[in-house]
Amino acid sequence: MSQVRVLVGTRKGAFVLESDGKREQWNVSGPLFAGWEMYHVKGSPVDPNRLYASQSTGWFGQLIQRSSDGGKSWEPVDNKFVYDGVPGTHQWYDGTPHPWEFKRVWHLEPSLTDPDTVYAGVEDAALFRSADGGKSWQELSGLRKHGSGPHWQPGAGGMCLHTVILDPSDPARIYIAISAAGAFRSDDSGQTWQPINRGLHSAQIPEPTAEVGHCVHHIAMHRSRPNVLFMQKHWDVMRSDDAGDNWREVSGNLPTDFGFVIDVHAHEPNTIYVVPIKSDSEHFPPDGALRVYRSRAGGNEWEPLTKGLPQRDCYVNVLRDAMAVDSLDSCGVYFGTTGGQVYASSDAGDNWAPIVRDLPAVLSVEVQTLP
Amino acid sequence: MIRVELPAHLRNLARVVGEVQLEVEGQATLSSVLDVLEARYPMLRGTLRDHVTGQRRPFVRFFACQEDLSHQSPDTPLPAAVASGAEPFLVVGAIAGGQL
Numbered sequence: 088m089s090q091v092r093v094l095v096g097t098r099k100g101a102f103v104l105e106s107d108g109k110r111e112q113w114n115v116s117g118p119l120f121a122g123w124e125m126y127h128v129k130g131s132p133v134d135p136n137r138l139y140a141s142q143s144t145g146w147f148g149q150l151i152q153r154s155s156d157g158g159k160s161w162e163p164v165d166n167k168f169v170y171d172g173v174p175g176t177h178q179w180y181d182g183t184p185h186p187w188e189f190k191r192v193w194h195l196e197p198s199l200t201d202p203d204t205v206y207a208g209v210e211d212a213a214l215f216r217s218a219d220g221g222k223s224w225q226e227l228s229g230l231r232k233h234g235s236g237p238h239w240q241p242g243a244g245g246m247c248l249h250t251v252i253l254d255p256s257d258p259a260r261i262y263i264a265i266s267a268a269g270a271f272r273s274d275d276s277g278q279t280w281q282p283i284n285r286g287l288h289s290a291q292i293p294e295p296t297a298e299v300g301h302c303v304h305h306i307a308m309h310r311s312r313p314n315v316l317f318m319q320k321h322w323d324v325m326r327s328d329d330a331g332d333n334w335r336e337v338s339g340n341l342p343t344d345f346g347f348v349i350d351v352h353a354h355e356p357n358t359i360y361v362v363p364i365k366s367d368s369e370h371f372p373p374d375g376a377l378r379v380y381r382s383r384a385g386g387n388e389w390e391p392l393t394k395g396l397p398q399r400d401c402y403v404n405v406l407r408d409a410m411a412v413d414s415l416d417s418c419g420v421y422f423g424t425t426g427g428q429v430y431a432s433s434d435a436g437d438n439w440a441p442i443v444r445d446l447p448a449v450l451s452v453e454v455q456t457l458p
Numbered sequence: 459m460i461r462v463e464l465p466a467h468l469r470n471l472a473r474v475v476g477e478v479q480l481e482v483e484g485q486a487t488l489s490s491v492l493d494v495l496e497a498r499y500p501m502l503r504g505t506l507r508d509h510v511t512g513q514r515r516p517f518v519r520f521f522a523c524q525e526d527l528s529h530q531s532p533d534t535p536l537p538a539a540v541a542s543g544a545e546p547f548l549v550v551g552a553i554a555g556g557q558l
Contacts, residue, residue, distance in 0.1 A: 098557060122467060124557060146517045146551040147467060147505035163471065163501040167509045 090457040091413050092157070093421055094138065095429055096125035099447035101140060103158050106442075108415055110433040113442045119161070120152065127194050127408060127451045130157075134202035135455050139221060141192040141207070149191050151207075153221050164221035168192070168209055171228035177211065178240035187211045187231065194408060196251035200258070208248035212239060212265040214277060227277035230263065235282065235299040242266035242302045242321075249407055250303070255310045262316065262331065267292075267302035270318070272331050283331030287320060304347045305407040309356035317359050317386070319349040319407075324361055326386050337386020342373050348410035352435060353418040357385040360420060360436060362405040370425075371402035379422070381436050395439035396430065403428070408451035415456055423449025460491055460536075461546040468506075468549065472499040477546060486541040488520060489532035506549065517555025521548040 093104040100118025131137040174187035198204035254260035302321035318325040338344035352358035403426035413419035427446035539545040
């Protein structure tokens, strides 16, 4: 019978949640790397025993951990993230130039074809790549050296490159997103990049339709339809049907279109999920009711999913990398909250139950479906 | 022989228990002790000082003999009591460096 392994990164360590295909009984192990901020833990799609983890603290900086046995043992690999050449400057919060400074790794994206190749999205925003299992890292500096770089500025969480999507149909195509610069695409394996923000409208920047400067929170793609992208922006849920060249808003009947996460059903490329958050300052669900919204139409028409989720007195947030889906026949959907709960649905969102309730604040959730 | 006390997180990372004992050739300075420490435990590289500039990380402190050596030049000789092994060299996570 298939198994599911949920990799949870939290403010104070990582946890592994495992179940069989029924997803009723869960074994919770952890904390791994107790006391460290675990921004992201993710497995290789071609070798599920190969895991990568981003580990950091304010004291001792960034580490990258690697496992080759599904998380039973770990080894630290290289943590030397050095910008290529003279880093230059971006805009600081007050609008003044500020030098690029490495702070942490937000997201690790293993290659779709090679377990030793992995991408790292970092703060201050840049994309690094390792082709030796994390033993060394090289910046794909064409992104940071895009002419718009000096105009990028940090969002409230820092100037982070938080989303990396590899196109399964075109090995040379990579999508990334930066808060608050926007989305970018490379069609040559990361050597050169173009902003893909046409159609975004952000009232928080001087020119609301500018080429860069948008606070993109997350982007999701279904591997069967790689030209279709879904975006949760600072405000607005967006959709592109042409690989990001053009975007249109699909917020439709959502109670609020602010939020962080967005994901796509494993088998229905037009079924998408978001967790509406009240506003940019009130980072909790509207009315204290935790509701996942599902659209089976690829946006615009949304239904609230509430069964098993707290519908009163709930004031948690769901951060941008904290939702994932499994690929079992009945698609499982998972998300973690800043209150330390990890919720799971084994029926595509119709019914929910907490796997755990009292972890440290959840930063990321990834799922591996194992044979 | 230099005795180095690492904070718990770094002891776990380096997989050591208790003090680390190092043989440092020549004069023991902040820099030479850290060089030997990082050579013996490569996983500590980047956790105490910047990979490129060699600057101490902002929330790492170096104490010895009830003194804060953090702001001294990396080439300053360590106190004789540390160089002789009578007193340990302490690597400390600053009070301000934690996360909620």
